[in-house]
Amino acid sequence: MNTKRWIALIVAAAVLGISVVINSAFAFLQGSFAESIDEMMATTQSSVSEVVLESGDIDSRVAVLNVEGVIQDTGNTSSLFGTSGYNHSFFxxxxxxIKEDPSVKAVVLAVNSPGGGVVESAEIYDKITEIQEETKKPFYVSMGAMAASGGYYIAAPADKIFVNEETLTGSIGVIMQSVNYGELAERYGVDFVTIKSGPYKDIMSPTREMTEDERALLQEMLDDSYESFVDVIEEGRDMTEKEVKAVADGRIMNGRQAVEANLADAIGFEEDVIEQVKADYDLGNAEVFQYGASEGWGSLLSMKMNSFFGNDIETQMISKLLTEYSSPRMMYLYGDK
Structure with a gap:
């Protein structure tokens, strides 16, 4: 190995070591100090607050719920350079x-998401259908710039779905991806040693080629999740399996195409959806509100550190590389998370 490659490896190792130290120290500060303060304050404030969007009858209200970003449970942790995004437990x-509040008479679900985890999407779907069955509260969906894959999955049980003409939706299906860098590592003299208890324990390893048996096992899992996705749309949109599968091949579509395929009901912006649910359920004087998170010390610390280091694209890329857990998983997801 020549001098330049040795220098590159040393620099990479140093950067990795520094990032581990920094993230560990920050995790300690945020996890120990901040959480202890948040716990002390928990008795005096709720983690959920309300923001009134339109004044009206407080006993007859419309709740606006926002799903913004990739739908996955990240454990609600923040890195040193972390930015706010979708919070699964908060949602x-x-x-x-919504289920427990009798003053909430209808819900507008505003979705702007490329989808996300299979488990998280199913959890949201199950909760929405539970609320519909037990309380009879209507759910109307307002799709933003994107409501694809898992973003559509959680919208499927809605009483009505509205899209913009330029909404990117569809992408019905399941995906699982990994990166194979074995050849690259071999080129630089990196050798991976794996000791495993069974032949499939390192399935989808990034250091070797996948076997046909492994591919078949994973394909069966994905096919099961795909059929569940199709069933959700069949039930939610009152479509036949044939009708759903005609467009459930991973293709994306715009709002007009979604309406034509019966995946959506009408064209409209969020304010149009709010007015429509009011008209349909005689809620003309209803208060319209959305939930907000009460910021704890941990969140504030993350915001301050993010502000200090900046929020440029290079910082975001470094954060993605250093902090994201990259183990392959099944996703209802369009594009790269």
Whole structure:
């Protein structure tokens, strides 16, 4: 190996070591110090607040729930350079509040998401259908710029789905991806040693080629999740399996095409959806509100550190490389997370 490659490896190792130290120290500060303060404050404030969007009858309200970003449970942790995004436990808490609050008469679900995890999407779907069955509260969906794959999965049980003409939706299907860098590592003299208890324990390893048996096992899993996705649309949109599978091949479509395929009901912006649910359920004087998170010290610390280091694209890329857990998983997802 020549001098330049040795220098590159040393620099890479140094950067990795520094990032581990920094993230560990930050995790300690945020996880120990911040969480202890948040726990002390928990008795005096709720983790969920309300923001009134339109004043009206407080006993007859319309709740607006926002799903923004990739739908996955990241454990609600923040890195040193972390930015705010979708918070799965917080969103599930909002749904529980909707179920238990008798003043909420209808819900507008505003979705702007490329989808996300199979498990998280199913959890949201199950909770929405539970609320519909037990409380009879209507759910109307307002799709934003994107409501694809898992973003459509969680919208499927809605009473009505509205799209913009330029909404990117569809992408019905399941995907699982990994990166194979074995050949690259071999080129630089990196040798991976694996000791495993069974032949499939390192399935989808990034250091070797996948076997046909492994591919067949994974394909069966994905096919099961795909059929579940199709069933959700069949039930939610009152379509036949043949009708769903005609467009459930991973293709994306715009709002007009979604309406023509019966995956959506009409064209409209979020304010149009709110007015429509009011008109359909005689809620003309209803208060319209959305939930917000009460910021704890941990969140504030993350925001301050992010502000200090900046939020440029290079910082975001470094954060993605250093902090994301990259183990392959099944996703209802369009594009790269």
């Amino acid at each position: 599930m808490e909002q749904l529980e509040n």
